[in-house]
Amino acid sequence: MDAEGREENPLLHHLVRDIASRGEGELTAVVHETHGGRLIRIAHIRPANGIAWSTAADNVTPATGGP
Numbered sequence: 001m002d003a004e005g006r007e008e009n010p011l012l013h014h015l016v017r018d019i020a021s022r023g024e025g026e027l028t029a030v031v032h033e034t035h036g037g038r039l040i041r042i043a044h045i046r047p048a049n050g051i052a053w054s055t056a057a058d059n060v061t062p063a064t065g066g067p
Helices: none
Strands: 015-018 024-035 038-046 053-056 060-062
Touching: 015 038
Parallel strands: none
Antiparallel strands: 015 024, 015 060, 024 038, 038 053
16 A cells, blocks of 8 residues: 555456446556545546446456456
8 A cells, every 4th residue: 555545456457347336447546545433445447438436445356348
């Protein structure tokens, strides 16, 4: 993790799937944030077109290209 709370992740800048929303896009960052006294990992995903979103980092898997 760097000084700004970003973590190195092997899926960074690769196509991933958010299992919660079933959306796919490029993983642009995984950051550590404190919420309610707990440290949580948040993944930021940018689709090829559309609006970027965030999800729990544990929801991110490599995209397979299929449904």
